[in-house]
Amino acid sequence: MKNVKRLSAFVLAAVFICMAFTSCSGGAKKYTIGICQLMKHDALDAATQGFIDAVNQELGEENVDIDTQIAGEAPVCTTIVNTFVSRKVDLIMANATDALQSAMQATKDIPIVATSITSYGVAMDVEDFSGKTGINVTGTSDLAPLDQQAAMIKEICPDTKTVGIIYCSSEANSLYQVQEITKELKELGITASPYSFSDAADLRPVVEKAISDNDVLYVPTDNTAANSTGIIDGVARPKKVPVFSGEEGICKGCGIVTLTIKYYDIGFQAGKMAAEILRDGKNPGDMEIAFAPQFTKEYNKEICEELGITVPSDYVAIGD
Amino acid sequence: MFFSAFLASLPGAVANGIIWGIMAVGVYITYKVLDVADLTVDGSMSLGGSVLVVCVIGGVNIYLSMLIAFAAGCIAGLVTGVLHTKLGIPAILAGILTQLALYSINLNILGKSNQALNSDRYPLFISMRFTPKTILVCLGITVFLIAVLYWFFGTELGHSIRATGCNHAMAKANGINTNRNIIIGLLLSNGIVAVSGAMLAQYQGFTEVNMGRGAIVTGLAAVIIGDVNFGKIFKNFALRLLSTVAGGVIYYIVMTLVINLGMNTDDMKLFSSIIVALFLGIPYWKNKLAEKKVKPAKESDENA
Numbered sequence: 001m002k003n004v005k006r007l008s009a010f011v012l013a014a015v016f017i018c019m020a021f022t023s024c025s026g027g028a029k030k031y032t033i034g035i036c037q038l039m040k041h042d043a044l045d046a047a048t049q050g051f052i053d054a055v056n057q058e059l060g061e062e063n064v065d066i067d068t069q070i071a072g073e074a075p076v077c078t079t080i081v082n083t084f085v086s087r088k089v090d091l092i093m094a095n096a097t098d099a100l101q102s103a104m105q106a107t108k109d110i111p112i113v114a115t116s117i118t119s120y121g122v123a124m125d126v127e128d129f130s131g132k133t134g135i136n137v138t139g140t141s142d143l144a145p146l147d148q149q150a151a152m153i154k155e156i157c158p159d160t161k162t163v164g165i166i167y168c169s170s171e172a173n174s175l176y177q178v179q180e181i182t183k184e185l186k187e188l189g190i191t192a193s194p195y196s197f198s199d200a201a202d203l204r205p206v207v208e209k210a211i212s213d214n215d216v217l218y219v220p221t222d223n224t225a226a227n228s229t230g231i232i233d234g235v236a237r238p239k240k241v242p243v244f245s246g247e248e249g250i251c252k253g254c255g256i257v258t259l260t261i262k263y264y265d266i267g268f269q270a271g272k273m274a275a276e277i278l279r280d281g282k283n284p285g286d287m288e289i290a291f292a293p294q295f296t297k298e299y300n301k302e303i304c305e306e307l308g309i310t311v312p313s314d315y316v317a318i319g320d
Numbered sequence: 321m322f323f324s325a326f327l328a329s330l331p332g333a334v335a336n337g338i339i340w341g342i343m344a345v346g347v348y349i350t351y352k353v354l355d356v357a358d359l360t361v362d363g364s365m366s367l368g369g370s371v372l373v374v375c376v377i378g379g380v381n382i383y384l385s386m387l388i389a390f391a392a393g394c395i396a397g398l399v400t401g402v403l404h405t406k407l408g409i410p411a412i413l414a415g416i417l418t419q420l421a422l423y424s425i426n427l428n429i430l431g432k433s434n435q436a437l438n439s440d441r442y443p444l445f446i447s448m449r450f451t452p453k454t455i456l457v458c459l460g461i462t463v464f465l466i467a468v469l470y471w472f473f474g475t476e477l478g479h480s481i482r483a484t485g486c487n488h489a490m491a492k493a494n495g496i497n498t499n500r501n502i503i504i505g506l507l508l509s510n511g512i513v514a515v516s517g518a519m520l521a522q523y524q525g526f527t528e529v530n531m532g533r534g535a536i537v538t539g540l541a542a543v544i545i546g547d548v549n550f551g552k553i554f555k556n557f558a559l560r561l562l563s564t565v566a567g568g569v570i571y572y573i574v575m576t577l578v579i580n581l582g583m584n585t586d587d588m589k590l591f592s593s594i595i596v597a598l599f600l601g602i603p604y605w606k607n608k609l610a611e612k613k614v615k616p617a618k619e620s621d622e623n624a
Contacts, residue, residue: 040586069585074528075520076585078448079336079572083579086329098528101436105448105525125436175432198424
């Protein structure tokens with residue numbers, strides 16, 4: 001009986017190892033790539049898939065050995081990249097900010113290609129970011145085309161004079177977008193005012209206030225807002241106020257139109273950059289951070305019909 | 321090939337393990353010494369990271385920043401302690417309340433949800449960049465921490481805290497202020513956890529408001545792994561704390577091994593939970609099985 005603990009520890013270790021071996025694979029010398037993705041999330045999954053597809057297409061599926069690890073939470077990224085570095089992979093793909101931050105701490109030598117990063121300057125804590133990192137890091141950004149989104153508001157609702165911007169005060173990326181689009185709207189002669197909320201609980205009164213003050217609403221790419229679109233829709237739709245959004249998910253929940261990036265595209269672009277580094281020996285520090293190659297104009301059919309808004313023919317209904 | 325890669329990743333695993341092991345020492349104080357399940361740690365881990373990063377970026381000396389992080393953790397523990405002892409809220413719930421509140425507080429301290437801490441720009445003394453030095457520094461901190469705790473729990477106050485955890489009613493009957501002792505224990509525990517969070521932020525080069533999510537499970541795993549492996553040999557209090565840190569290191573070595581073998585990291589949390597549940601359940605079943613053996617003897621007595 002005294003050995004129960006010891007025995008079960010042994011059995012557990014054995015189970016662990018057996019389970020691990022089932023997913024283990026060997027092979028000849030290839031390009032080895034370690035992918036560290038922060039968490040399971042539709043957008044991040046799409047970016048990883050795009051990366052893998054691009055790498056396979058550029059280098060040939062038989063020539064690459066890709067290990068995809070999903071951390072689930074920030075501290076696990078550290079363990080994953082540490083494993084990649086000690087295994088001396090040829091390249092690390094870091095998907096999302098925390099993964100990039102871990103990877104760039106872990107190695108100064110192995111090339112790192114990142115994706116799903118909004119601002120590399122902010123993520124890497126570099127002042128006066130020039131577009132190139134100068135170190136072993138490059139990648140693609142998921143920043144939405146804010147100038148074109150501003151123009152979109154003018155296109156769909158030409159009479160707009162004031163825009164209320166709803167965003168979560170705790171999201172650094174949102175604040176950045178608010179500042180940028182405010183500048184863009186000002187150039188079009190539209191006044192934008194920020195309305196911040198701290199969480200879903202105080203979102204309703206904030207939206208009500210924004211609606212009573214403004215002609216239309218704009219919601220940037222904001223995770224907290226994306227999770228609470230039902231509240232925004234519940235307030236805005238009965239009052240017939242159009243909501244413009246920075247990305248597809250928010251548009252699907254409460255918006256009328258959006259100009260969105262495809263995470264698959266930026267992942268694919270990152271995969272091409274990885275191939276250039278591995279095959280052509282390019283230096284990541286000299287490669288410009290790339291942005292989404294194309295944007296998709298999308299509209300929410302149900303809300304547009306209810307508000308009596310007809311969108312130009314180049315817009316695609318979400319879900320089609 | 322596999323084995324050499326695993327060996328090469330060991331230093332990183334050890335460094336990471338010691339940092340989480342120090343967190344586990346904090347968990348040991350509440351869970352083993354005080355006999356209180358304190359869930360504040362999930363929040364105070366991130367709190368330590370947030371405070372350190374903000375201080376360092378603000379130009380505060382790195383060692384002073386560590387002390388400020390410790391103090392911040394103590395305040396978090398104090399809040400849980402007051403909620404529990406003065407307002408009569410059950411310890412688990414009090415911990416959850418503080419943890420929840422800390423999420424907002426951490427967001428406010430950082431001003432955003434994630435902040436990078438570039439080791440090229442700030443004088444960090446722990447980093448993934450220089451793992452061997454990091455291990456030495458972490459070991460130094462561990463030895464210092466254990467020495468201080470060993471001394472503290474040897475004092476009259478320390479003894480009365482241990483008595484509070486061993487037998488609350490008896491301690492109270494002997495005129496010990498148990499409420500005060502619970503607060504001191506929580507305070508100390510969360511201070512240590514915050515220090516570990518501050519070390520982790522330096523090590524991984526950034527902090528994040530969700531950094532401590534599930535830390536209590538990792539901490540318990542380290543305490544239990546340490547207890548199972550070294551419990552029979554290490555009876556002394558200081559050695560028990562040391563075995564807790566060793567538990568953290570073993571936990572991370574196993575994790576690195578599993579990742580190296582190519583297991584899906586999605587399942588990592590599930591396995592952590594299963595291991596902790598098993599090792600928590602085994603002593604219970606040992607007692608139960610032991611009881612059954614005695615019963616037939618009793619029955620035969622009654623029949624006779």
